[in-house]
Amino acid sequence: MKKIYLIPAALVVCIAIIQACTKLQPAAPADDEILDGPVAGLSYDQNRQFLAGDIAFNDEIFTTQTGLGSVFVATSCGSCHAGDGKGHPFTTLTRFGQTDSTGNQFLHMGGPQLQNRALPGFTPEQIPTGATFSKFTPPANTGLGFLELVSDADILAMADPNDANGDGISGVPNYAVLPSFVTAFTNAIPRNGKYIHRFGKKAAAYNLLHQTVSAYNQDIGITSTFSPQDVYSGLNIDPEVTDNTVRNVVFYLQTLKAPVQRNQTDATVIAGKNIFMQTGCESCHKQTLKTGFSNVAPLSNKIFHPYTDLLLHDMGPGLDDGYTEGSAKTNEWRTPPLWGLGLSPNSQGGHYFLLHDGRAKTIEEAIQMHGGEATQSKTKFNQLTAADKNALLKFLESL
Amino acid sequence: MIKIYSLFVTILLSFCAAAQIDPALLKRIPKDTTKPSLNMDAVYNRPFVAVGKLPVSVGGYMEANWQHLATDGISEGHQFQFRRMTLFVSSTIGKRLKFLSEIEFEDGAKDISIEFAALDIELHPLLNLRGGMILNPIGAFNQNHDGPKWEFTDRPISATQMLPATWSNAGFGVYGKHYNKDWMFGYEAYLSGNFDNTIIDNAENKTFLPSAKNNKERFEEINSGLPLVTAKVAVRNSKVGEIGLSYMGGVYNKFQDDGLQLDDKRRVDVFAIDFNSTIAKTKTFITAEWAWIKVNVPSTFTQQYGNKQQGGFLDIVQPVLKKKMLGWQNATLNIACRMEYVDWNKGVFTSTGGNISEHLWSIMPAVSLRPTSQTVFRFNYRHQRQTDLLGNPPAVTGGLSFGISTYF
Numbered sequence: 001m002k003k004i005y006l007i008p009a010a011l012v013v014c015i016a017i018i019q020a021c022t023k024l025q026p027a028a029p030a031d032d033e034i035l036d037g038p039v040a041g042l043s044y045d046q047n048r049q050f051l052a053g054d055i056a057f058n059d060e061i062f063t064t065q066t067g068l069g070s071v072f073v074a075t076s077c078g079s080c081h082a083g084d085g086k087g088h089p090f091t092t093l094t095r096f097g098q099t100d101s102t103g104n105q106f107l108h109m110g111g112p113q114l115q116n117r118a119l120p121g122f123t124p125e126q127i128p129t130g131a132t133f134s135k136f137t138p139p140a141n142t143g144l145g146f147l148e149l150v151s152d153a154d155i156l157a158m159a160d161p162n163d164a165n166g167d168g169i170s171g172v173p174n175y176a177v178l179p180s181f182v183t184a185f186t187n188a189i190p191r192n193g194k195y196i197h198r199f200g201k202k203a204a205a206y207n208l209l210h211q212t213v214s215a216y217n218q219d220i221g222i223t224s225t226f227s228p229q230d231v232y233s234g235l236n237i238d239p240e241v242t243d244n245t246v247r248n249v250v251f252y253l254q255t256l257k258a259p260v261q262r263n264q265t266d267a268t269v270i271a272g273k274n275i276f277m278q279t280g281c282e283s284c285h286k287q288t289l290k291t292g293f294s295n296v297a298p299l300s301n302k303i304f305h306p307y308t309d310l311l312l313h314d315m316g317p318g319l320d321d322g323y324t325e326g327s328a329k330t331n332e333w334r335t336p337p338l339w340g341l342g343l344s345p346n347s348q349g350g351h352y353f354l355l356h357d358g359r360a361k362t363i364e365e366a367i368q369m370h371g372g373e374a375t376q377s378k379t380k381f382n383q384l385t386a387a388d389k390n391a392l393l394k395f396l397e398s399l
Numbered sequence: 400m401i402k403i404y405s406l407f408v409t410i411l412l413s414f415c416a417a418a419q420i421d422p423a424l425l426k427r428i429p430k431d432t433t434k435p436s437l438n439m440d441a442v443y444n445r446p447f448v449a450v451g452k453l454p455v456s457v458g459g460y461m462e463a464n465w466q467h468l469a470t471d472g473i474s475e476g477h478q479f480q481f482r483r484m485t486l487f488v489s490s491t492i493g494k495r496l497k498f499l500s501e502i503e504f505e506d507g508a509k510d511i512s513i514e515f516a517a518l519d520i521e522l523h524p525l526l527n528l529r530g531g532m533i534l535n536p537i538g539a540f541n542q543n544h545d546g547p548k549w550e551f552t553d554r555p556i557s558a559t560q561m562l563p564a565t566w567s568n569a570g571f572g573v574y575g576k577h578y579n580k581d582w583m584f585g586y587e588a589y590l591s592g593n594f595d596n597t598i599i600d601n602a603e604n605k606t607f608l609p610s611a612k613n614n615k616e617r618f619e620e621i622n623s624g625l626p627l628v629t630a631k632v633a634v635r636n637s638k639v640g641e642i643g644l645s646y647m648g649g650v651y652n653k654f655q656d657d658g659l660q661l662d663d664k665r666r667v668d669v670f671a672i673d674f675n676s677t678i679a680k681t682k683t684f685i686t687a688e689w690a691w692i693k694v695n696v697p698s699t700f701t702q703q704y705g706n707k708q709q710g711g712f713l714d715i716v717q718p719v720l721k722k723k724m725l726g727w728q729n730a731t732l733n734i735a736c737r738m739e740y741v742d743w744n745k746g747v748f749t750s751t752g753g754n755i756s757e758h759l760w761s762i763m764p765a766v767s768l769r770p771t772s773q774t775v776f777r778f779n780y781r782h783q784r785q786t787d788l789l790g791n792p793p794a795v796t797g798g799l800s801f802g803i804s805t806y807f
Contacts, residue, residue, distance in 0.1 A: 028472020349789035
């Protein structure tokens, strides 16, 4: 008789365990603790494309069999952007060229990017004699779709090439020629056949298609119909990634959510934000921008807070690497968005590697390395009380 | 018309009759538990069934499970998995000539492989020749991997995701054993098929010895043209337990082709130590394995692929109840725990001097019920933390699994 009860009792226990199994599993981190994930409000089909791009970006590892190299920097997109955050010096890119803005004179010698790794049996590239170079730590990917949708008019409205307002800040756009596979935005404002570029340390990439195609080719050594030239031989070869995959990755980058600020109501953070404004940091690290129209509803006509103006600024001799891209000068760097800054250690191996080449190991160190147009703000920062400095840093960490 | 139907029914019944085997003809060959054994005996230390007077014995096992896991809060939901079914066929061909094969159907026959198919020639207990498809004796798990022997639905991560269990190759070698009172000594040494370039160039994005298993041509052609050397020595004391030391190594890369030099010769070397023991007083069974891997990765390649790896596991199984349960005589209820650690990339970044991570640890408590020693029902909980190359916050995986595994 006892056995008769034992079997249904065991079944009840099993069902209870199955029902409870999710309680025993690790919880998802809060939305403001991670940088990856799609913008809210995508449709089912957009979610599918996001997932396809996510897999191509984070899971597709290139090997000899699938076209890696023969010279390269990284084996996948995700290798440089762990968790869609800032990269680690392990995958720092080296770009080489010259000091003036006449266009890269070393393209025939493997420029603009050094492929510093090679498949077994092959030799990595070397920086040609006479070339100058700079190292670029991979940036975070989050919120790129919002930045792509800022109109040229809005970017130009923030520019002040002649410092007409006398605040010491004179941001300028990077004008460059479009690659053949890129179509200009409908509301683009070109100048002498050149267009405002906005992505990258020196704003050398026009849009996310341009950035994605270049990264496949220059970082991984993968050719596509958009960019068919093999980085090793310099010859056009068959595409190693499909157009569809490239489009999916672009869509993925466009629809990654914007970072969510943490501790927004914390009194110290609020105080730090006020100090950020008062010290003039916001002159370049613009808090609020807006998107134009997009077919992707969650991105269309939105107000967002990236803390960048997408413009180039003179950052002084300390950050002048003697290398340039497009119309950017050697001492000019595009204002990096500060959103997601506080989560950088989660993708940089528990440390900060800030500024264009990761030379700054703390936020304060990065501030101290600001020069040129940012000298005035740096001076104001140095005049702050310890408590105010702490509040400012807390605010930056909350982004 | 009735005659036609009668004939039809008779034919049908005769087919049924022919399809049946008199159970009396099936003779279960008991495991010889009086004979001391080592891990190296695992291939023969299995239950077999002999059919009538046929000169072959057959056997096998299967394992299947349900699991519900999540990583950082994201779950694929309920999963039912048919891990594998394996068939053994053994035969004593003649005096001092034995053959045994093990054919495995994994993941619902998505992958079918001959894991073992070797002819053994006994010249002396200390000198046996073996040739065919052999299991390379690296560590203990590779040779002793049958599902029903373990209290966990998953195989050890270090054995399958760092070491390439189940790792078998075409090859030849020698083995032997010697007994002396409580002591037992065994050795094995083989030359066999080898690894290939994919161990440092694969979709796992890390040095990954198991990737060589995807190369089906390895049963016909060694990538480097040089054999893999595998050797093991093991010592057992019947009161203490067994300890094994093993080595596996060779040139893995295609350094020449058609007489032309393509690359330097690059080696992979693996060292492993394994141990198992049963504490007589408490009947606690302990088994452990640890391995170190050294791979020559070109310095001009990427540190994504590490040149040093290490990892292992420790299983502790404690019988808590042994009695008649649910009508099964001598059923055993166990509690168990597995602790695992793997570091796929042991070293420092040349760019920063900081440690390279790419490691994992896992703990898996379990409850298992064995109605007989050859069948196990096992219920596991896994908690696992896996850190990426850069040492970012780990991906945390957790969840439950329930599995069955049985010899037949």
